[in-house]
Amino acid sequence: DYIFDIAKTIKGIEKFDIFNGACKDEKDGGDKEKHIDDLIANCKSQLGDDYKKIFDLAIDSILTDIKIDLAEFGVEYQQWFSEQSLVDSGLSKKTVEVLQASGHIVEKEGALWFKTTDFGDDLDRVVVRDNGMHTYFASDIAYHLEKFERGYDKVINIWGADHHGYIARVKASIKALNHNPDKLEILLVQFxxxxxxxxxxxxxxxxxxxxxxxxxxxxxxxxxxxxxxxxxxxxxxxxxxxxxxxSKTNENPVFYIQYAHARICSVFDKADNNTQTPDLTLLNNEYEQALIKQLSRYSDMVKNAALNYEPHILAYYLRDLAGDFHSYYNNSEFLIDDKTLQASRLQLISATQQILANGLSLLGVSAPEKM
Known part of the structure; x- marks a missing residue:
């Protein structure tokens, strides 16, 4: 539907047939890549100078929507990289020429093939098709070369799991261009x-x-x-x-964690101005000891999550911490006559509140004070 929405904004273009003379699509027994190439060629031929205007309008419309969606989700990228820029700057072409000169690319059946089998890949890969069009792989090679030439000592790519077979060929291209392929780390994400x-x-x-x-x-x-x-x-x-x-139940992990934070806020809302000095040696029952031990694990959890690119470690930790707090809350009183013990318990749950807020903040999740 969004394609039709973009089309409706285009004025002054008469209808034309981009399918006329185009190769059949893969689902109709044809060649998918050639089908797309033919459609693009027909568009360029029939639209002339208007092709670039429509191309840019569509790109701008879709990318703007994506940026807004991500920003509202709490995700903002510092830089967006256009594949077209690699073509416009000539970097994609230059990269292919460099690999050709070093003997890593050969011509076969009218196309240019990168000999990725020399680097452990199972098949050689096309970088320029017989019609002169550069493949996505050619753009990916140029993209990574541009990264390393800007001086980065580590590049982390996040790909869908269906791109697993792409790893060997991209690393092969990096090695062929005299860069260290081990500097590229690839995280595969399942559906x-x-x-x-x-x-x-x-x-x-x-x-x-x-x-x-x-x-x-x-x-x-x-x-x-x-x-x-x-x-x-x-x-x-x-x-x-x-x-x-x-759901607003304990089975919902995010609700369970946020509710722990809100519960602590509620305790402090009801607490009087207790100026008694805490005595932490009084925190010796099983629930207090469990909570203290859990709090002491926080820095290690954050470090492990960061170094291993595994934020789920922190998410599970926060759920366990919330569980220990809820057990403590259900089996203890905080606003009591013994002001020293009260001050000690309030200090413990204050530390818990701080860790819950910090952890949720790192994950981009709010820590509500009331629920």
Whole structure:
């Protein structure tokens, strides 16, 4: 539908047939890549100078929507990189020429092939098709070369798990260009399945049936959407339970953690101005000891999550911390006559409140004071 929305904004262009003379698509027994190339060629031929105007309008419309969606989700990139810029700057062409000169690219059947088998890949890969069009792989080689030439000593790529076979060829290109392929780290992310009322939500990009991030946020909220994504390790399949994400029960992990923070805020709202000096040696029952030990693990959890690129470690830690606090809360009193013990317990839950707020903040999730 969004394609039709963009089309409606274009004025002064008469109808034309871009399918005339084009190769059949893959689903019709043809060649997918050639089908797309033919459609683009027809567009350029029939639109002339207007092709670039429509191309830029479509790109700007879609990218603007993506940027707004991400910003509202708490994700803002410092730089957006255009694949077209590699073509316009000539870097993609230059990179192919460099690899050709070093003997890593050969001509075969009218196309240019990168000999990635020399670097452990299972097949050689096309970088320039027989019609002169550069492949995505050629752009990826130039993109990574540009990164390393800007002086980065580590590059982290986040790819869908279906691109696993791409790793060897990209690393091969980096090595062929005399850079260290070990400086490129690739994190593979599995697909997310949405479930509503216990049934999987059917999605297909080809048929145009899908749930957008914006729709997901509007249904379950930013906090639940972010936390549920973070809760699963990146390379594991994720079943996103929409009903659970919207529930206000202890089974909902983000609600469970936020409720712990709100409970502590509620205690302090009711507490008097106790100026007694805490005596932490009084915090010796099993619930207090468990909570203290859990708090002491926080810095290690953050470090491990960061070094291993695994924020789910922190998410699970916060859920465990919330569990220890709820147990303490249900088995203890805080506003008591013994002012020294009260001050000690309040200091303990104040530390818990701080860690919960810090951890949620790192994950981009709010820490509400009332629920």
């Amino acid at each position: 997310a399945n949405l479930f509503r009322n216990g049934e999987k939500v059917a999605m297909s990009t080809r048929s145009g049936s899908f749930v957008t991030l914006k729709q997901l946020r509007e249904e379950v909220g930013n906090d639940a959407a972010r936390f549920f994504y973070i809760l699963r390790k990146a390379d594991q399949h994720m079943d996103f339970d929409l009903d659970l994400a919207k």
